[in-house]
Amino acid sequence: MKKIRILLVDDHRLVRAGIRALLEQMSDVSVVAEASNGREALELLQTHGPDILLIDIAMPELNGLDATERAIAKHPGIKVIILSMHSNEEYVLQALRVGASGYLLKDSATGELELAIKAVSRGESFLSSNVSKHIINHYLDRTKGHPGPWNQLTSRQREILQMIAEGKTTKEIAFFLNISAKTVESHRAQVMERLDIHDVPGLVRYALQKGIIQPN
Numbered sequence: 122m123k124k125i126r127i128l129l130v131d132d133h134r135l136v137r138a139g140i141r142a143l144l145e146q147m148s149d150v151s152v153v154a155e156a157s158n159g160r161e162a163l164e165l166l167q168t169h170g171p172d173i174l175l176i177d178i179a180m181p182e183l184n185g186l187d188a189t190e191r192a193i194a195k196h197p198g199i200k201v202i203i204l205s206m207h208s209n210e211e212y213v214l215q216a217l218r219v220g221a222s223g224y225l226l227k228d229s230a231t232g233e234l235e236l237a238i239k240a241v242s243r244g245e246s247f248l249s250s251n252v253s254k255h256i257i258n259h260y261l262d263r264t265k266g267h268p269g270p271w272n273q274l275t276s277r278q279r280e281i282l283q284m285i286a287e288g289k290t291t292k293e294i295a296f297f298l299n300i301s302a303k304t305v306e307s308h309r310a311q312v313m314e315r316l317d318i319h320d321v322p323g324l325v326r327y328a329l330q331k332g333i334i335q336p337n
Contacts, residue, residue: 125242128169130162130176130185131204136227140175140204143231150238159188163254166196173241174201178212181287183332186278190219200241205332208251212332218272248311269318269333276313279333281308285321286328 127144129152131137137155144150153169160183162176170179178185189325202223203216216224222241225234226249233249239319240247271276284294291309295302313319318327328334 124149125173125238126151126153126169126171127173127175127238128152128154128156128162128165128171130156130159130180130188131155132177132180136177140159140234143234144238147235150235159183159185159191162188163191163195166192166199170196173197173201173238174239175204175208176201177204177334178207178216179332181334182283183280184283186215186219186333187276187283189216189221190276193220200244202237202241202247202279207332213248213252215331224252225249226251273315274312278308278312281305282312282324282328283333285309285312286325286334287337 127150128326129137129141131140134157137157141152141155144152152165154165156165158180159176162174163183166174173187176185176188180188185203189203192199192201201221202225203221204225204227205212205216206227208226213224222244223237223246224238225247229237229249229251237247237249261282271279280298281294284297291299291302291305294305298305312324316324317328318324325334329336
């Protein structure tokens with residue numbers, strides 16, 4: 122039987138080691154590579170062509186949600202399971218909006234991890250048992266046709282927002298993304314306008330609230 126090939130992405134080495142140990146106990150699963158952030162994961166997707174991307178949300182450089190959106194855009198056949206510590210509807214909704222097939226809480230039982238992988242590999246969706254489908258459906262109905270400020274940001278703007286919140290300067294962001302400082306400043310101004318937040322501390326608080334960065 123062909124094994125389900127998985128790319129495991131988490132910025133904590135010990136967490137990755139623990140999850141990998143669980144995955145390797147499954148006879149029909151193979152971990153083909155590991156990554157510590159979303160940007161590295163996108164590079165490894167090209168090299169290894171996994172069936173499933175098992176990815177954390179809050180990671181440096183490129184968070185799991187934006188990485189998921191880009192991965193699915195470039196590799197439409199890839200299935201994504203989001204790993205998260207958060208069970209509230211806002212995080213789950215964000216994951217569903219970017220195209221994730223599964224949402225798994227990090228404190229889930231080992232059996233749920235295996236169920237999630239098998240369900241997603243069959244083309245089904247999977248939510249952790251502690252995540253209420255009723256709440257998510259209700260939330261989707263309430264917000265349908267009324268996208269919030271976060272969803273009005275482009276992928277590039279969210280990427281720059283994350284880097285600003287991580288403390289990178291305009292010059293550092295420009296160098297890292299290979300764009301001009303003027304372009305970075307333009308994106309930052311648009312982010313502030315769309316979020317109605319007009320200082321960097323406010324952007325940091327917003328990024329923390331959205332879970333794209335973690336408190337030190």
